[in-house]
Amino acid sequence: MFNIQTHMDYEGQHKAEKLSRFIIALFGIVGLIWGGIIQQFSQTVYILGAGFLLASLVTIPPWPMYRRRPLNWQKPRPEPSVQVNDGEEVKKKKK
Template sequence: MDFFTSIPTHIDYVGQAKAEKLYRAIITLFSIVGFIWGYIVQQFSQSVYILGAGF
């Protein structure tokens, strides 16, 4: 999680900064899981579905 805390955010409110970091972490997690699952089942559409679930 140190990677996410090192990303500069230009937001005035603490809660908004936390929400932005959480959003980035969720999208990153779903993209990694989607890529791995898509590779295992050899279907790109599965990767897209999982990434879409993260949004």
């Protein structure tokens, strides 16, 4: 039906983390300065909360910009087999 991607690659995770830290720090600094100017700590908290919501919206969903470099996984190796003295192969038993 729909092909909704639900993953990020490792570089996308790194990019999302850096971006969220930057957004929250920026809004925190701006909120602190604005709250200091108007002498209202509540304004600082509101601005920081808005930064948190924006950072969440930008970085939590797996947007296509976070899925540009997927990992190329190796194909699984075939299970090793053990040769018995009479020439037939018997697969190793897993313990």
